[in-house]
Amino acid sequence: xxxxxTLLEKPWIWSFVGAVVVWLATIAFTGGYGAGGMVTAxxxxxxxxxxxxxxxxFVITLGPGNVDLSLPANIGLASAVxxxxxxxxxxxxxxxxLAALACGAAIGAINYLLIWALRIPPIIATLSASFIIQSVDxxxxxxxxxxxxxxxxxxxxxxxxxxxxxxMLTVIFTIGAALALQRMIYxxxxxxxGQNIRAAWLAGVHVGxxxxxxxxxxxxxxxxxxxxxxxxxxxxxxxxxxxxxxxxIAVVVIGGTSVAGGKANVPGVWGAGLFLVLLLTMLNTFGxxxxxxxxxxxxxxxGVITAAGGEKAVR
Amino acid sequence: MTAIAPGTVPKxxxxxxxxxxxxxxxxxxxxxxxxxxxxxxxxxxRAISYFGFNLMLNLAIPIAxxxxxxxxxxxxxxxxxxxxxxxxxxxxxxxxxxxDAPLIGILVLIGxxxxxxxxxxxxxxxxxxxxxxxxxxxxxxxxLAILILPKPGGKxxxxxxSIMSFKPPYVPFPILAALxxxxxxxxxxxxxxxxxxxRGSGGNAAALxxxxxxxxxxxxxxxxxxxxxxxxxxxxxxxxxxxxxANIGNGYTLLSIAGVILGGGEFVGGRVSPIGAVIGAxxxxxxxSPLLTFMHIPPDWQVAANGAILIIVLAARxxxxxxxx
Numbered sequence: 001x002x003x004x005x006t007l008l009e010k011p012w013i014w015s016f017v018g019a020v021v022v023w024l025a026t027i028a029f030t031g032g033y034g035a036g037g038m039v040t041a042x043x044x045x046x047x048x049x050x051x052x053x054x055x056x057x058f059v060i061t062l063g064p065g066n067v068d069l070s071l072p073a074n075i076g077l078a079s080a081v082x083x084x085x086x087x088x089x090x091x092x093x094x095x096x097x098l099a100a101l102a103c104g105a106a107i108g109a110i111n112y113l114l115i116w117a118l119r120i121p122p123i124i125a126t127l128s129a130s131f132i133i134q135s136v137d138x139x140x141x142x143x144x145x146x147x148x149x150x151x152x153x154x155x156x157x158x159x160x161x162x163x164x165x166x167x168m169l170t171v172i173f174t175i176g177a178a179l180a181l182q183r184m185i186y187x188x189x190x191x192x193x194g195q196n197i198r199a200a201w202l203a204g205v206h207v208g209x210x211x212x213x214x215x216x217x218x219x220x221x222x223x224x225x226x227x228x229x230x231x232x233x234x235x236x237x238x239x240x241x242x243x244x245x246x247x248x249i250a251v252v253v254i255g256g257t258s259v260a261g262g263k264a265n266v267p268g269v270w271g272a273g274l275f276l277v278l279l280l281t282m283l284n285t286f287g288x289x290x291x292x293x294x295x296x297x298x299x300x301x302x303g304v305i306t307a308a309g310g311e312k313a314v315r
Numbered sequence: 316m317t318a319i320a321p322g323t324v325p326k327x328x329x330x331x332x333x334x335x336x337x338x339x340x341x342x343x344x345x346x347x348x349x350x351x352x353x354x355x356x357x358x359x360x361r362a363i364s365y366f367g368f369n370l371m372l373n374l375a376i377p378i379a380x381x382x383x384x385x386x387x388x389x390x391x392x393x394x395x396x397x398x399x400x401x402x403x404x405x406x407x408x409x410x411x412x413x414x415d416a417p418l419i420g421i422l423v424l425i426g427x428x429x430x431x432x433x434x435x436x437x438x439x440x441x442x443x444x445x446x447x448x449x450x451x452x453x454x455x456x457x458x459l460a461i462l463i464l465p466k467p468g469g470k471x472x473x474x475x476x477s478i479m480s481f482k483p484p485y486v487p488f489p490i491l492a493a494l495x496x497x498x499x500x501x502x503x504x505x506x507x508x509x510x511x512x513x514r515g516s517g518g519n520a521a522a523l524x525x526x527x528x529x530x531x532x533x534x535x536x537x538x539x540x541x542x543x544x545x546x547x548x549x550x551x552x553x554x555x556x557x558x559x560x561a562n563i564g565n566g567y568t569l570l571s572i573a574g575v576i577l578g579g580g581e582f583v584g585g586r587v588s589p590i591g592a593v594i595g596a597x598x599x600x601x602x603x604s605p606l607l608t609f610m611h612i613p614p615d616w617q618v619a620a621n622g623a624i625l626i627i628v629l630a631a632r633x634x635x636x637x638x639x640x
């Protein structure tokens with residue numbers, strides 16, 4: 001009984017509960033048909049949200065006002081860079097992935113450079129940066145319809161026993177991220193900065209370096225995500241990352257990470273990612289129109305966040 | 316969001332230059348607008364005319380109204396990520412119901428302001444992050460807009476069209492409207508006693524509560540005002556474009572936030588400026604396309620130029636305030 005109670009007190013449990021409820025509602029509607037396929041599809045789509053969600057989570061944990069709005073543009077540019085470098089040949093897959101990673105990391109570094117040098121709020125800095133990245137992408141990717149190398153496309157769609165391999169790898173990655181957050185000096189520093197940047201600075205945390213690392217990390221994850229998306233959907237395009245602006249923020253917060261910073265939650269990102277994907281699947285299964293789907297998605301997000309409640313007031 | 320960001324390190328500034336720094340800070344938005352105007356005048360002198368301003372500032376009124384809407388929530392340390400889709404929703408209502416069945420249209424618009432007020436109450440009572448709640452609401456407004464107007468179309472009511480195409484003598488209408496908006500909001504928020512309370516809810520909520528003011532009420536009022544100006548923005552937009560589209564306002568979320576910050580506002584601390592916000596909106600409206608067209612920047616790079624202008628203006632702000640310190 002106590003174990004159930006401690007489980008219920010975990011902030012991330014609600015996102016998983018939500019995901020399961022939505023899944024049950026859908027298979028109740030279809031009469032059990034396609035229950036397994038739905039999980040497979042949800043896992044393979046949730047991966048992309050989880051990867052950027054983890055990056056966004058580290059950034060948001062840095063404290064109020066920290067958020068990376070350049071992720072969609074970043075994903076778009078990195079997907080184009082990856083596809084161009086790979087050039088459709090299997091031997092270049094690794095080089096292409098590294099190029100996407102470097103491209104994303106560079107964008108993250110530039111983001112922090114703007115925040116640091118101009119002392120502007122991260123929201124505005126990453127927003128301005130995203131305008132510029134978008135233009136670079138439009139100009140660079142003009143008429144670009146390069147398909148991913150067959151090996152890479154197969155890899156991103158590869159399943160073992162109905163479980164996407166990419167999802168397994170992402171689970172390993174998120175475990176690593178959780179360890180980094182809770183057990184490594186880097187993660188503890190991020191949390192400390194989010195709780196009180198001045199106290200962290202006085203305690204000897206290298207505030208500037210940690211923030212720089214975090215924005216770079218978030219950018220790099222966006223870059224990798226772009227490359228994987230281009231592989232999964234078999235082609236890069238400018239708009240490929242558009243939905244990940246809202247999705248990356250939504251999974252972080254629904255997953256129980258504090259928007260005020262200093263409190264992060266890795267498992268919740270998975271729960272919320274699955275929840276959002278399954279929610280879309282459910283509404284599609286019900287056959288509702290685009291308007292109703294958006295309306296219900298919004299109402300459910302507001303409902304979930306209201307039910308889960310904000311953290312209690314500090315004062 | 317808590318009332319006071321723990322991250323803000325108090326700025327050490329000697330008392331003597333503090334007033335001067337504040338004045339220069341206040342002048343910065345106007346300076347950046349003047350800079351953009353000068354650039355336009357230099358590139359194309361004929362644009363600086365009654366007709367030219369009417370054309371260039373065509374969309375400035377809805378942008379200014381949306382920026383003011385955003386400013387109210389920012390004054391209370393919140394952020395509204397749904398204002399863009401809300402403007403689109405209002406646009407769809409304006410182009411359909413407000414024309415065909417004015418009574419229903421008016422009721423729906425008033426109701427939507429009520430929804431905003433409820434959101435403010437919800438955010439305060441449950442201590443929710445406004446970013447997420449408004450993020451969710453952005454889906455709701457967009458969904459409703461698509462349900463009302465699945466395909467671009469509709470038509471603005473005649474009276475709205477005639478208001479928006481009003482051509483006063485000597486001064487172009489957008490400039491007149493911007494002055495009016497800035498003056499009204501400046502008086503309400505900066506010069507009345509309840510305006511001080513509203514800004515105080517962002518500056519020091521704890522002190523305000525101890526003094527006996529209801530924070531619930533301030534939050535409701537701030538959100539309702541955002542809703543009101545969002546409605547005005549949507550209606551003004553449709554008065555100009557004459558027909559609506561569910562996605563018509565999507566860009567306004569980021570534009571409005573950028574406008575508030577360009578105008579000297581800050582995300583925390585209740586430090587906002589209505590006049591600055593309107594000037595910021597005008598700067599963005601001018602920098603968005605007329606300036607870039609005159610500079611012969613290819614369409615591919617226009618978005619980048621927007622970002623660059625935003626960065627340059629903010630960099631100038633840092634340079635000036637650093638020198639003052």
